[in-house]
Amino acid sequence: MLATLIYRSRLNRTLDPSQLAGLVERASLRNAQLHVTGILLFDGDHFLQVLEGPQASVNAVYERIGKDPRHGNVVELLRDFAPRRRFVDRGMVLFDLRVMKPHVVLRAILRFGTLKYKLASNDRVYKFIRTFIASPSTNGGVVRNTSPEQWRFAIKTSPFASDAPLFHEQPCQFAFQPIIEPLRGNISSLEALIRGPNGGSPQEYFSTIAPNKLHEADLASKGWALAMARRLGIGNHKVAINLLPMSLVKIPGAVDILLNHITRNQLNPGQIIVEVTEDEVISGYEEFTWAIRQLRAAGIGLAIDDFGSGFAGLSLLAKFQPDKLKIDRTIVTDIHLHGPKQAIVKAIIDCCAELQITVVAEGVEKVEEWCWLEAVGIQRFQGFLFARPVLNGVSAINWPQRILHKI
Known part of the structure; x- marks a missing residue:
C-alpha cells in the first residue's frame, strides 16, 4: 500500500x-x-x-x-x-x-x-x-515565536483552601481545578469536577444512579459544588459547573433550582459559569433554548465544554453564542506536532473572535502545547501543566516565568 x-x-x-x-x-x-x-x-x-x-x-x-x-x-x-x-x-x-x-x-x-x-x-x-x-510571510501556516526553552515554572500557593471538609451526608465530592491566564498571573475561574462519594470518576458516580433519576441527581449535585466552592473561600472568583444539557429540559424549574443553590451559598449569578457538555444529544430544543435564555437573563455565564469531542458543539455555538468555548484535550494534545489540529484551532479562534467568545484550551500538559496555543492568541488555559484537580481543594499553581539571559 x-x-x-x-x-x-x-x-x-x-x-x-x-x-x-x-x-x-x-x-x-x-x-x-x-x-x-x-x-x-x-x-x-x-x-x-x-x-x-x-x-x-x-x-x-x-x-x-x-x-x-x-x-x-x-x-x-x-x-x-x-x-x-x-x-x-x-x-x-x-x-x-x-x-x-x-x-x-x-x-x-x-x-x-x-x-x-x-x-x-x-x-x-x-x-x-x-x-x-x-505564503512566505506565514510559511504555510507556521506559527512563530514558540520557544519552550525560554520558560521555567514556579509553584505558588493558590488563594483558596487546599483541603475543605465535606458536608454531612454529602452524596458526591468535587475536584477543583483552576483555569488561568498564565502570562497575566491571573486565575480566571475554578472548575468543579464531580467525583463519586469515595473520590471515584464521574462515570462511577452516575452509574450508581437510576437512569430516570440521572438528570435530577446532576442538577442537585451543583448545589453541593457551590457549597464546596464557598467553603474553599472562592470570594469574588468565578466557579464553573458542568451540566448535562437535558438536565435543563427534563427537570421542571431547573434554572430556578440552580438560582436557589446560588443564593443559598451566598454567591451571585455573575460568578457562575454553566459548562454545557457535548456528551449528550439534545432533544426538546425549544425547552433547552428557553432555559438558556433564563440562565443568561439571570446573569449566569455559559460555556461549551469539551468542544470538538461530542454531538452538539457546532449546533450549540451557532444557536447560543456562549461566553466561553473550551477546546477539548483530544485536539490540544501534541498540537505543536499536528498540522490538522492546528488548522482546526486557528479556525475556532477566528470564529470566536468574530463572535466575541473567549477561548479556553483544556488538557494542556506540555510546555510546547502551551507555547503554540499562546502564540496563536489563546490566553486562558486549564491542565496538568499548571495545576492538577484536587479533591475538595485547590492545588498550588505552576506559573510560567520567562528566563532572562544575562548580556
Whole structure:
C-alpha cells in the first residue's frame, strides 16, 4: 500500500544551509533503499517535505526526521494513501526557494509530476506545496515565536483552601481545578469536577444512579459544588459547573433550582459559569433554548465544554453564542506536532473572535502545547501543566516565568 506523508519543519540554526545539498543527496540514497520517494522544499527557514512509499518505510523515515536535531518544530500535515506515486523514482529532490522563483518552482513541480505521474493542479498534495510556496510571510501556516526553552515554572500557593471538609451526608465530592491566564498571573475561574462519594470518576458516580433519576441527581449535585466552592473561600472568583444539557429540559424549574443553590451559598449569578457538555444529544430544543435564555437573563455565564469531542458543539455555538468555548484535550494534545489540529484551532479562534467568545484550551500538559496555543492568541488555559484537580481543594499553581539571559 502506497502511503503519503507531508510534514513541515524549521531549520536548526546550527546547520549551515550551504551544506544542505550534500545532506539531501545522502538522505535521498537512504530513502531510495527503502523505496521512499518525494520532494523537499526549503525557503531559508522552513522545510516542507512530501514522502511517498510503503507505509512502514515512510513511518521509519519520518521517525528518523523527528529525532534529527537539524530539524525543529516538526509538524505533520497529512497522512494519506494513493494509487500511484506523484514524483520521481529518487529518494528526494530538493527545490531551494532561496535561488528559485516561486512560480518557477510551482511550474517545475507540476510539469515534473504531470509528465511522469499525472500530478494535477487540483491534487491535494500539490495544494499543500502551493500554499507553502505562495505564503512566505506565514510559511504555510507556521506559527512563530514558540520557544519552550525560554520558560521555567514556579509553584505558588493558590488563594483558596487546599483541603475543605465535606458536608454531612454529602452524596458526591468535587475536584477543583483552576483555569488561568498564565502570562497575566491571573486565575480566571475554578472548575468543579464531580467525583463519586469515595473520590471515584464521574462515570462511577452516575452509574450508581437510576437512569430516570440521572438528570435530577446532576442538577442537585451543583448545589453541593457551590457549597464546596464557598467553603474553599472562592470570594469574588468565578466557579464553573458542568451540566448535562437535558438536565435543563427534563427537570421542571431547573434554572430556578440552580438560582436557589446560588443564593443559598451566598454567591451571585455573575460568578457562575454553566459548562454545557457535548456528551449528550439534545432533544426538546425549544425547552433547552428557553432555559438558556433564563440562565443568561439571570446573569449566569455559559460555556461549551469539551468542544470538538461530542454531538452538539457546532449546533450549540451557532444557536447560543456562549461566553466561553473550551477546546477539548483530544485536539490540544501534541498540537505543536499536528498540522490538522492546528488548522482546526486557528479556525475556532477566528470564529470566536468574530463572535466575541473567549477561548479556553483544556488538557494542556506540555510546555510546547502551551507555547503554540499562546502564540496563536489563546490566553486562558486549564491542565496538568499548571495545576492538577484536587479533591475538595485547590492545588498550588505552576506559573510560567520567562528566563532572562544575562548580556
